Amino acid sequence: MTILITGANRGIGKALSEAYAGRGETVISTARSAEGCAPLDVADPASVTALAKGLDGQAIDLLICNAGVYPDKDQSLDTGYPPEMWAEVFAVNVTGVFLTVQALLPNLSKSAAPKIAIISSQMGSDTRAPGGSYIYRASKAAALNLGRNLATDLRPRGIAVGIYHPGWVRTDMGTEAADIGLDDSVSGLIARFDALSLETTGCFETWDGRPHPF
Numbered sequence: 001m002t003i004l005i006t007g008a009n010r011g012i013g014k015a016l017s018e019a020y021a022g023r024g025e026t027v028i029s030t031a032r033s034a035e036g037c038a039p040l041d042v043a044d045p046a047s048v049t050a051l052a053k054g055l056d057g058q059a060i061d062l063l064i065c066n067a068g069v070y071p072d073k074d075q076s077l078d079t080g081y082p083p084e085m086w087a088e089v090f091a092v093n094v095t096g097v098f099l100t101v102q103a104l105l106p107n108l109s110k111s112a113a114p115k116i117a118i119i120s121s122q123m124g125s126d127t128r129a130p131g132g133s134y135i136y137r138a139s140k141a142a143a144l145n146l147g148r149n150l151a152t153d154l155r156p157r158g159i160a161v162g163i164y165h166p167g168w169v170r171t172d173m174g175t176e177a178a179d180i181g182l183d184d185s186v187s188g189l190i191a192r193f194d195a196l197s198l199e200t201t202g203c204f205e206t207w208d209g210r211p212h213p214f
Contacts, residue, residue, distance in 0.1 A: 002026040002111075004060050006042055006100060007067030009034030012119065012166055015186045016064060028060075031067075042067045042096030043088075052103040059110035062193060065097045066119045072135040086135050093139035097146060105159075114159045117193050118147040120204070122165040127213040144204060144214065151202035160201040164192055167207040180207075 004021050007013040009031035009142055017029040023051040030040035030051065038054070042065075069092045075081050090139040097118055122128055124140030147163035164188055166181045179208070188207035204212045 001061045002029065003062045003064065004028040004057060004065040004104065004107075005066055006030050006040060006096075009037050012182065012189075013066040014187060015178055016066065016180045016189065017156065019186050019190060025099045028055075040067075040100075041151055042100050043091035045099055048096075048103045049097045052107070055104075055107055057110065058107060060107040060149065061111040061113065062115045062117065063101065063104055063108060064117045064193070066108055066120070067096060068093050068119065068139075070136045072133055075132075075134075077132075077134075089135045089139045090142070093136075094142045094146060097143055101150060105157075109150055109157065112196075115155070115193065115196050116147075116150065116159060116161045117189075118143055118150075118161065118163045119166055120144045120147065120163045122206070122212060125165075125192075125204075125213055130198070148202050148204075148214075155198060155201055158198065160196050160198050162192065162196040162200065162202075163204045164189060164210055165204070 003018050003025055005013050005027065007052050008017045008029035020027045029037045029198035031037040032041045033039065038051060039047065040051045069089055071085055072081060073091065075084055101116060108116070120143045121140040123133065123137045124144045126141070144163050147161055167185045185207050188209065192205055192207065192209060206212050
């Protein structure tokens with residue numbers, strides 16, 4: 001199986017790359033700039049096009065859209081959340097997912113059972129609204145909506161799409177205060193990706209297999 005992972009230079013993306021490589025899969029790790037990763041800035045259309053061109057028609061069995069940013073943790077409602085921050089986050093967390101999927105559709109179509117896994121978050125669910133982190137929450141809600149609609153349009157092409165909450169994970173983004181470690185999140189996510197099929201396409205699930213309310 002050939003797997004392409006965005007944002008694979010650290011955190012969940014890096015751990016997924018290592019886990020898949022450890023079980024003998026062919027892994028294409030991508031990042032904006034990192035040793036051992038193919039260059040890919042998901043917010044830059046030219047970079048996405050260059051990656052697809054460099055793959056030269058190689059089949060991709062699983063595309064994991066993991067790249068993401070979360071710069072608005074400590075923003076103030078009264079004075080924060082500047083427009084340029086909104087633009088940056090949506091360019092990576094939403095538009096970047098779409099551009100990557102769009103560019104790699106020919107590669108996915110060459111797989112016998114292609115899959116797309118989109119890392120969203122429970123912070124994008126309509127059922128959770130504790131306030132704060134407006135940009136990140138909005139972007140993850142948009143990524144969730146994007147994934148659901150992609151699932152509808154790609155099902156006739158035989159491409160399954162799943163959207164996942166990886167848990168609150170102890171990474172640079174999640175901080176040491178988070179609930180679970182990388183190993184638990186990654187092993188759970190891989191089990192979810194393995195189980196993804198056209199029968200479950202459009203699902204929104206947690207890392208440990210629970211359906212998450214939209």
